Amino acid sequence: MKKIKYIATALFLGLFLSSCDDYLEEDVRSNVTGDEFYTTEEGFESLVNANYAQLKEIYGNEPWLFAAGTDMYAEGRDAEPPGLSQYTQLAPNSEGVAQLYNTCYKAIQAANTAIYYSDITENTSQLNARIGEIKFLRAHAYFLLVQTYGGVGLVNEYFVDPRLKFDRNSAEEVYSYIITEMEEALEMVEDATYGGRVNRRTIQHYLAKVFLTRAYEDFGLASDFETAAGYADAAIGGEALTLSFAELWFPDNSIKPGTIFSVQYSEGALATDPYKLGHMQTAYFGPYQGGNEFSGKAPYRTYTLCPTQYAIDLFSEDDNRWDVTFMQEVYDRYFDYFENDDTSGLPVAHYYAAAWEDTQEFQDAYMETHPNAVYHPYGSYVPSINPNNDYQTIPVKKFDDPSAQFGQSTSTRDIILARLAETYLIAAEAYLQAGETTTGLQRLNEVRQRAGVSDASLAEFDIDYILDERGRELLGEYHRWFDLKRTGKLVERASMYHYLIEESNFNGANGALKILRPIPQEVLDLNQNNEFPQNPAYQ
Template identity: 50%
Template sequence: MKKIIVIIGLLVTTLNSCSDFIDEDNRSYGSAEQYFITAPGFESLVNTNYATLKDVYGGDPWLFEAGTDMYSEGRNQEPEGLAKYLTLSSASAGVDQLYRTCYSSIQQANKGLYYSTITEKASTLDTRIGELKFLRANAYFLLVQTYGGVPVVLENINTAVTSFDRNSAEEVYTQILKDLNEALPAVATGAYTGRVNKRAVQNLLAKVYLTRGYETFGTPADFTTAAALADQVINGQALAVSFDNVVKPGNEMNAETIFSVQFSIASNATGTTSLGSSQNYWFSSYLGAAAAGTPYPNRSYTLCPTVYALSLYEKGDKRWEGTFMNEIYSRYYDYYDVADKSGLKITDFYEPSWFTVDDRTTWNTANASRKANAATFRYHNWGTYSSAAASGGDYNLIPVRKFDDPKAPYSGATSMNFNTTPFTPATNRSSTRDFIISRLGETYLIAAEAYFKAGNSATALDRLNEVRKRAGGGVAGVIPVLTAIDINTILDERGRELLGEYHRWFDLKRTGTLVQRTVLYNPKVTSANAFNGQNGLLKILRPIPQAALDLNRSKNYPQNPAY
């Protein structure tokens, strides 16, 4: 295969640090090349690899969450193509995000692996090589799920190359598995500290095998392997952290976190609204800075939960209050800043789906003294605050609180015009909360899906019901134990557990339910015809970005056939 590289801003040599242990600091050497062949220099280079995750996951969420059953456009505009499919093309806004950021990550990993062969030997060298291979595999996994076959680039390339060929999706999966299986015996085996460890590798391997099992080149053994790997990650660990503490700001390094992107206030000091994560920005309604207290990050009012997403939660499910701010205090962040909330006044209450008329009366009577102002207090009846009703005022949508960051600086008002070319993302990356990529609750659900696909429904139900037990406060039966399972049962549970956690589009695409469930539950995509593409094919894979096609001189790089 000819030497290849993607050149749409992918050659990145310096990135901002991810955390205190990820700092690139060259004080003693005249060039990066000289520095990287020293033990401290190579360590710095590996740390820079971790920093690439900030751009992969910290920016806009469209390729992860838009155009699904869980979210639809609210008061503000989503990228039309990615959200509604009908106009989706290679030039659509946001299509190139993962192509750019993942190849930047791959290029950095290739550089690190190149220097690993010539740098000073250190006791951590083999461990760092394993970490680099994990990071490269993670980037390729995102790419192959999103675009299908892409170029497999394994060389450290320092000069622009304008001709590259596509590898098949099967070849990309082969490379991903090769990297992860080589990383597995090399990385550290201890508890998670922010660096890739054995458990993180096993977890990603489980998800890769699960996803490959659905492909035409997958085999039933992929599901069996995925289930075994997921159980190795679980290793008898119960879901003992309450859901509220799993999503609590500042508690991202809890016992159930498997891998995350490390952010910190110090590393964002030079770009307080551009170097962090934007996850706190997208999944809620704008309430106004004055109403919320200071500091307060602007909310986008863009990705809004659908009626389906809100109706997933049952009475007794602790994930309802853990995911949504169903009571809003006069000062929004008093929820986090005030220990004793009994004296706080509330301005809004969002009624859950299970409330009856009697429940409504009971709540209003019991909480009469808590209402900030009887004349202006807003009681939001069930059915009045989903994405279908989110085009009105600031409080017409229930806020998603699980990504709140009370320490984030105000990011300022932004306007987004997705019709401009090139589209420039809004500057809203103000959160310094670690971005959790994988956690134990999802691993149980990976195991459930893998066992189900392997034909072992009984064990699949066991794994899924463990997630439901924790959702009921750790007490079995608070929410019903499920006795039957299918793919929709699994997707419903993933929706409850993982709302907004950058998995949903991949979940629907993997399971072959993207068209069916989006049309069924997304009010902005009402016909399967929106997915119709060229050559009688559906727009399931995203198109290869037009910029990559324009820069490529190879004739062996076709666009995805639906485009």
Template identity: 60%
Template sequence: MKNIFSITILAFLLVATSCADFLEEENKSNVTAEEFYGTSEGYSALINSNYSALRTIYANNPWMFASGTDLYQEGRGLEPEGLSKYFDLNSSSSGVDFIYVNCYKAIQLANSAIHYSDLTEQTSSIQQYLGEVRFLRANAYFLLVQTYGGVGMITDYIAEPILSFDRSSAEEVYSFIISELEGAMGQVSTADYNGRVNKRAVENLLAKVHLTRGYEDFAASDDFAKAASYADNVIGGQGLNLSSEELWTPGNDLNEETIFSVQFSPGSISANPSSIGNKQQNYFGSYLGGSEVAGDAPYKTYNLLPTRFALDLFEEGDERWSSTFMTEIYERYYDYFDVDDRSTLTVTDFYEPKWFSAEDSIAYVAAHPGVVYHSYGTFDPNGGLVTADKATIIVKKFDDPNSLFAAGGNGTSTRDFVVARLAETYLVAAEAYLQSGDAATGLARLNVVRQRAGVADATLADFDIDYILDERGRELLGEYHRWFDLKRTGKLVERASAYNSWITEANFAGIGGNQKILRPIPQSALDLNQNKDFPQNPAYE
């Protein structure tokens, strides 16, 4: 494997510090990296820093995961314009380097851990640690290849900047990812998930990687079949036993359906709790008030608002409507979580579901005098958005009643960020079986998700890739999958332009008739690369 790496990333890494000061050769105690990581304690700290890198990738800005899709669009708060609207997307656009920079940081950390595994004190945990960091490195490359296509690959620890680097093909990157995950599977723990990578998490990622590669022109003939098989291994006969509401109850993040997550705790963000926590709760809803509501409501940025299309996906009886959205806001927002008996609380705002009749509306207002009644069609960015607080419906599933209020989009939550969970694995299996030609089995997997939601089974007449994407929208709203889902299935242009009022098909038009499906390689990396033959993605050349 070529030792190729962006000088932009590596130069940053060589001067920056992480949780474990992973590249700091000089420190106050005059202990070198070799000495520190040569101990079991130091090596354990290096492994922990690999996990900490996930926080920056997943629990930070969501733009590259969610912007510019069919489910979310901006309101009063603005998103990076290139990522959210495409027409001005280029290699220097705001935010296009987010996954590039942060995944390469994670890769260098993993390479460091692999390098020092032979030099450190040998314990019974070394092989398990190696499997874990191989998973984390593979996951970083998976994010990179989905986002940018082929990228520079590095598999060795590098201590000095490389001034010239090449680009591997997407096919080569996928082959490496799969090889790494297959190797990691025999090294990691087979125990139940406790916050560390285990065999189930590895198989789950393998299912997603094979599913994604199955759509590529270099796909292996058995990619979809392997994706279905791995997904079924992960499911292992386990049902979706929690209710949708229980799944998202604060304090229940490490539940039986969680396959892999980014861990947070009050102690882990105590150095700066207003800026280094999980940001996920801050998006997907309208502003709830200024700092005067500290302790009473979460900070919301008023961007990435659910589109009308997203809201239309829900039908009467779907438990995910009430478990996903804060359909009733009390005088103190957090009383929803903090008060067991809410029957005597005053409702200040109500967001009407699309299935309400006129009689339902009249009855609700009569039972809740003084309520601000938001009629369906008026509280999404397609419905004549107003700038008042609480003007659009709130996604509540990530809210943390123990968080601090922080303006400016800063992270405050100590809830875990769920990267993979069982219901999504059922939907991965559904898609994989459909694409491998076994629609009946795929439909059965999808209907397990619908049955937990309390809605009628889908039929074979319904079951196609669009139906799966709709079901993923209902089940996974706000969970940082959507851009990758649309890109994987070839539905990005069609769906974003059909259901996001800021986007038309013309916005995707790039140079030379190419469409802006992949994101551009960041210009900063290209400028500092002495290999001037390194290719940009076609739409941006």
């Protein structure tokens, strides 16, 4: 593909250079110049590590662009950015709109830097694999960009000086570039099943997702669904889902079977600044329960991105994901759940009744044995019902980190980006859309069998059923907005299940719908190319 010598914006280059220096100063302990250092094995490894570190900036902060404004999460007591969560105020200068644009282009320039030095650095036995890892990380950033904003500027060269004029490539060109880069990287990286680095399985999973996503576009190829299914099956590699859902989400930082790719953190790194160097995932998806003023009694949560009634209703009594996903019974000291093998005698502060417990008889019996608990009947603990009081929505516990109990950015649990159960669901969707419904149903039922629920039938197997299953399996895992956008279900499902969204909220300029996010205003202001187009709904 032709190299395009435009950088997204001078701002992004400046951000990258300052951020990259922050990461690399820890490793550079001599007075050698950058050129001298990065041409050594140690120096080049530091550039590779800086590329992985960019994932923390992409995923470690506010998750609005991944989760807000969907069918599964809505604001409770505290407000989410209104443009991203409700669409009526969505504009190029809206809060949060630029987050992925900024962080992804920083990641792209980090990759461009490393690719540049890979040509002149010391040759080692691992160099080819490292180049493959970097090419994947760059393509991964473009995949986030093209899903969110549509076509963007392709930048694949390292620049020292800022470039203030850039063009916009079409979404079709960006997808072609992503596929080319990932397929090249697939032949370069290590053939590992699990681990901390990008490997063949990582790339196979993402190639499946890229082809699946492109298949829904008007420029997608007729073979894309079939290709996506093939890559998904290659990533599965015949492995069954043997690790239970509870074991998968037990709070520790080990890389567990089924985890294909994650953003990795360590308690050691966090020790230097425990309130800034972690991530925010554990701070969302639940009510405010207290913070450090409660001396460890409960975790801090933002009271935003709270599960909607639709999200609650996805689960049945026999689904073992319910107990793992939600903290249904909250003890007087929240973290006693994780720190005591026997919790039967602990005082209960709150109880959130499930749909199958929606009887007065059950409530009376529970309160008789837990007289000091606050009982939340089924249907009463979603953000649309009395959202102004603490504890009035059910907490999501799957991301809890008992080792980091306070603040928004203190968790050192890895953020899981890709795991085997999702690969099965990608395969299920790809086979369904390719017309091979029996095979697709088999892939989906592998996930349901691990959850302990009955198999889905061929009669009910459609795209809505897949989205429901993805909701049960992947709640809170930063996929939902992309899932709804990919399948063309964003307007329908967000307006149906989100209490603050109506279908008309999506109406934009020129008769276009606000599906793609707008190109950030700061990008347009810095660009000296006056022909650079905004997305139609925001013109």
